[in-house]
Amino acid sequence: MSDASDASLEDAADLLAARYREPTRPTPAHWSAVLDTMLSHRSVRGFLPSTVPAATLDLVLAAASSAPTSSNLQTWSVVVVEDPARKARLARLAAGQKFIEQSPTLLVWLADLARLEALAAARQQTVEGIHYLELLLVAVIDAALAAQNAVVALESLGLGSVYVGAMRNDPLGVAAELGLPKRVFPVFGLSIGFPDPSISTGIKPRLPPAAVVHREQYSAAAQPRAIAEYDARMSAFQAEQKMGPEIWTEKVINRVRTPASLSGRDRMREVLAKLGFELR
Ligand SMILES: Cc1cc2nc3c(=O)[nH]c(=O)nc-3n(C[C@H](O)[C@H](O)[C@H](O)COP(=O)(O)O)c2cc1C
Known part of the structure; x- marks a missing residue:
């Protein structure tokens, strides 16, 4: 693990907060260029015509x-x-x-x-x-x-x-x-x-760790609260990106509702x- 400069560690805390759309995140003890790239990920759907060399x-x-x-x-x-x-x-x-x-x-x-x-x-x-x-x-x-x-x-x-x-x-x-x-x-x-x-595309928030990370054995106990929080955070993200209102929970259920939903x-x-x- 390599230590990073104070400035990049502060950026790291911002990236972590953005990934979960939490107001703040503690500054991590370590950071790396690879983490920086991964935590900055967003899908790109608008491209320049320039070819890829x-x-x-x-x-x-x-x-x-x-x-x-x-x-x-x-x-x-x-x-x-x-x-x-x-x-x-x-x-x-x-x-x-x-x-x-x-x-x-x-x-x-x-x-x-x-x-x-x-x-x-x-x-x-x-x-x-x-x-x-x-x-x-x-x-x-x-x-x-x-x-x-x-x-x-x-x-x-x-x-x-x-x-x-x-x-x-x-x-x-x-x-x-x-x-x-x-x-x-x-x-x-x-x-x-x-x-x-x-x-410009924002960093799309992901489910909180409480919804996806299990310790030793699977438990869904924390999911309802974590997912309710996520629905609220995704709605705020959608509004910020000027995309139509949408509840994540409803969207993902619709994606698999019927065989026809599978396109x-x-x-x-x-x-x-x-x-x-x-x-x-
Ligand atoms: C296997 C896979 C297939 C995907 N297919 C599409 C697609 O056909 N069209 C599209 O616009 N995005 C597609 N995506 C992108 C996802 O919608 C996107 O990764 C997700 O909404 C999270 O957003 P982000 O990548 O910007 O963080 C796909 C992603 C994966 C992993």
């Missing part, structure tokens, strides 16, 4: 490759999409979200069991294990860890990003557009680029079967 992308992808990976299997891949026409087609498959076309680069993160299968096939071997749900979990976790390392790397360099879960609204369409082989699943997209400085993703089991995942 190839050397920067190389660094970001090296950070992605540095993520831990289950049994060193490295069951993830990424497709870098810069062609405007392809980005536009992918945007249409992902709920028409404008930032996908506007950002210079879309990274599509893949759970990739095809590489493992091909390695075995080249040795005239089969790999039965890849047909189990466990291996899809492994590959999705690998892809997510790699992608989040890329997010932190981007933010440390002054770039921004936003995940695109809507890439799973139509995974078959995405797979066709990207030429994915069987047993490769597009987990999510990540639009990246230089943030448009004319659009097409309620058919995921069927879609995965078509992509070659048996999920035994």
Whole structure:
């Protein structure tokens, strides 16, 4: 742990307070550049047209490759999409979200069991294990860890990003557009680029630790109060960002209220079967 200057420790207390939207937070004893980047996170949905330099992308992808990976299997891949026409087609498959076309680069993160299968096939071997749900979990976790390392790397360099879960609204369409082989699943997209400085976004508060951190054993006892506090803090954040009034609790319930609330993703089991995942 490295000590930081008094000034940056005060900034650290402000960042901690912002993350939970508490009026104040005690000054932490230690701080680091990595914590500073992580606690400053916000998704970016407004980008400058400038392209992401190839050397920067190389660094970001090296950070992605540095993520831990289950049994060193490295069951993830990424497709870098810069062609405007392809980005536009992918945007249409992902709920028409404008930032996908506007950002210079879309990274599509893949759970990739095809590489493992091909390695075995080249040795005239089969790999039965890849047909189990466990291996899809492994590959999705690998892809997510790699992608989040890329997010932190981007933010440390002054770039921004936003995940695109809507890439799973139509995974078959995405797979066709990207030429994915069987047993490769597009987990999510990540639009990246230089943030448009004319659009300011605040730090979106997160649930208080009392709602998510359990000691030794799970207990939901503290949740009602912590979540009521959070609803109030999120409402204040929404008002500050000039976004419509919205109660977090209602919003998240609505997000999963019915199968239709999943925007097409309620058919995921069927879609995965078509992509070659048996999920035994
Ligand atoms: C897996 C994943 C998928 C997401 N998909 C979308 C998306 O399709 N569109 C979007 O605008 N934001 C998307 N987001 C961004 C979240 O809305 C955002 O992270 C969350 O509201 C918290 O805000 P913050 O990242 O600014 O702190 C996604 C985030 C994750 C982790």
